[in-house]
Amino acid sequence: MVFVARSELDLSRYDAIVAGSGPAGGSVAEGLSRGNRKVLVIETGGSEYRAEAQENYSAVKGGGHYVGSHWSSHWIRMLGGTSNIWGGWCAPFSERNFDRWPISRSDLEPYYLSAAQALYRPPDFLTYRKSVLDQFEYRAISDEDPLRYSDPVKFATFPNDPNVHVLLEHSVGALTASQDGSRVEAFELYGVSEGNRELIELREEQALVLAGGAMGNAQILLASNDGTRASIGDEHGQVGRYLQEHPHMGVGKIICRANALIPSMDEGFGGIRHALFPSDSLYHEAGELDVCLVLSEASIDSTDQTERYLSEEFGPGARAYRVSVMAGRAENHGSRAEGFDPCGWPLLFAQCVVDSDSLEAVDFVMRSLGSSLLDSNVGRLRFDVERVYSDIGGGGHTIGTTRMGTDATSSVVDSDCRVHGYRNLFIAGSSVFATGSCVNPTLTIVALAQRLADYLAKGI
Numbered sequence: 467m468v469f470v471a472r473s474e475l476d477l478s479r480y481d482a483i484v485a486g487s488g489p490a491g492g493s494v495a496e497g498l499s500r501g502n503r504k505v506l507v508i509e510t511g512g513s514e515y516r517a518e519a520q521e522n523y524s525a526v527k528g529g530g531h532y533v534g535s536h537w538s539s540h541w542i543r544m545l546g547g548t549s550n551i552w553g554g555w556c557a558p559f560s561e562r563n564f565d566r567w568p569i570s571r572s573d574l575e576p577y578y579l580s581a582a583q584a585l586y587r588p589p590d591f592l593t594y595r596k597s598v599l600d601q602f603e604y605r606a607i608s609d610e611d612p613l614r615y616s617d618p619v620k621f622a623t624f625p626n627d628p629n630v631h632v633l634l635e636h637s638v639g640a641l642t643a644s645q646d647g648s649r650v651e652a653f654e655l656y657g658v659s660e661g662n663r664e665l666i667e668l669r670e671e672q673a674l675v676l677a678g679g680a681m682g683n684a685q686i687l688l689a690s691n692d693g694t695r696a697s698i699g700d701e702h703g704q705v706g707r708y709l710q711e712h713p714h715m716g717v718g719k720i721i722c723r724a725n726a727l728i729p730s731m732d733e734g735f736g737g738i739r740h741a742l743f744p745s746d747s748l749y750h751e752a753g754e755l756d757v758c759l760v761l762s763e764a765s766i767d768s769t770d771q772t773e774r775y776l777s778e779e780f781g782p783g784a785r786a787y788r789v790s791v792m793a794g795r796a797e798n799h800g801s802r803a804e805g806f807d808p809c810g811w812p813l814l815f816a817q818c819v820v821d822s823d824s825l826e827a828v829d830f831v832m833r834s835l836g837s838s839l840l841d842s843n844v845g846r847l848r849f850d851v852e853r854v855y856s857d858i859g860g861g862g863h864t865i866g867t868t869r870m871g872t873d874a875t876s877s878v879v880d881s882d883c884r885v886h887g888y889r890n891l892f893i894a895g896s897s898v899f900a901t902g903s904c905v906n907p908t909l910t911i912v913a914l915a916q917r918l919a920d921y922l923a924k925g926i
């Protein structure tokens with residue numbers, strides 16, 4: 467018996483209580499269970515997708531490049547969370563992505579390996595790099611079947627693991643701090659269908675892990691305010707401040723010689739997407755905006771005079787690739803919260819903008835790619851400059867609302883993902899990312915969650 471009803475729960479028996487059942491919460495639960503710890507996962511959604519559950523949680527309003535339902539449609543409330551619709555692209559962060567983190571890639575290295583395994587990926591893509599052009603190297607982005615954390619076979623932890631209980635259609639609401647402010651002593655348990663609220667006390671050695679997604683984690687903390695002091699974790703006004711999206715743009719086409727840009731990979735890699743990453747020096751020249759260029763196989767347009775000419779120039783095996791950019795940040799220039807959503811959660815306010823420095827950096831990296839192709843006479847780039855500025859999409863990736871750091875005045879969690887000052891309160895998910903990366907976040911979310919589970923399994 468693993469899915470439990472509220473009436474049969476003895477909340478004191480768990481070593482940890484986790485809010486949210488997506489990749490972050492699921493991985494914390496799985497890791498703790500492996501350490502023989504008992505876990506309760508509390509999930510707002512049910513076992514099925516329900517449109518009305520989505521609509522009631524509007525989560526974010528605001529403007530900038532991402533408006534309207536962009537935010538709520540990218541945050542799924544059901545068992546398994548947003549993993550029910552994710553695309554499955556996985557790549558580790560580069561060393562340089564950790565420049566402003568209190569941990570480095572080497573701290574995550576073993577967890578990247580186990581995260582790849584948990585997501586059913588052959589590990590070779592984690593380290594494979596090949597220099598293909600002056601200033602650019604090739605890396606593979608893993609693109610296997612996306613693991614749904616609601617899948618009873620591939621993610622068997624929720625339906626079958628006796629150490630992990632799951633309470634559906636309940637939310638972790640406002641938290642209460644102890645008198646001395648050193649721990650969370652209670653949380654509100656909210657029954658979504660019944661509308662009942664109950665205050666649950668935490669035992670001294672019980673850990674509470676927030677894994678409600680980048681927006682959900684900020685909401686829980688901001689809601690934890692009894693009116694007498696700052697919200698829990700927000701003593702320095704940092705919660706919800708650094709929300710970022712992950713800009714995507716389709717910007718060009720390459721015609722090049724056969725085998726010039728994409729190495730022949732053995733089958734051990736599984737499904738992959740091909741990407742070019744700027745060298746460290748180009749990254750610094752581009753103002754430290756992390757950018758990668760994803761190449762997708764395309765056909766040569768024989769009705770186009772230029773493409774026809776280039777395909778003849780580069781030989782019978784000439785190849786064409788569409789180029790799309792994934793860039794590291796669209797920063798929030800808005801305030802943090804404004805009013806409440808229909809479920810009573812603080813409504814986050816965001817104004818995520820791809821600023822002019824970022825647009826210029828993408829423009830610069832693309833022009834550098836064009837020069838490298840020309841100088842090496844490997845191929846030519848058709849760069850659709852206008853689309854950099856006019857065709858900005860997002861990955862539905864949200865990060866940074868409870869970021870990691872050593873200084874409590876400029877961050878929310880420490881390098882163990884513990885909320886500064888609260889010895890039993892932890893956060894899992896991309897809200898703790900100190901900075902983003904050009905690559906998709908979930909592999910790193912899972913790696914960090916496994917690392918947190920290892921830490922918690924030793925006891926707090």
Ligand SMILES: Cc1cc2nc3c(=O)[nH]c(=O)nc-3n(C[C@H](O)[C@H](O)[C@H](O)COP(=O)(O)OP(=O)(O)OC[C@H]3O[C@@H](n4cnc5c(N)ncnc54)[C@H](O)[C@@H]3O)c2cc1C
Binds near residue numbers: 486508509548556895
């Ligand atoms: C269309 C789309 C495509 C994507 N493709 C990719 C991709 O290819 N590669 C990649 O790396 N990433 C991708 N992502 C992002 C990926 O889905 C997220 O990074 C990942 O799901 C985040 O995991 P999480 O567990 O932190 O949050 P979520 O998966 O959002 O799970 C959070 C869960 O917490 C629950 N919850 C929230 N608040 C509470 C509360 N107070 N109490 C209890 N439960 C609560 C929610 O109901 C939800 O089920 C994609 C996202 C979208 C929308």
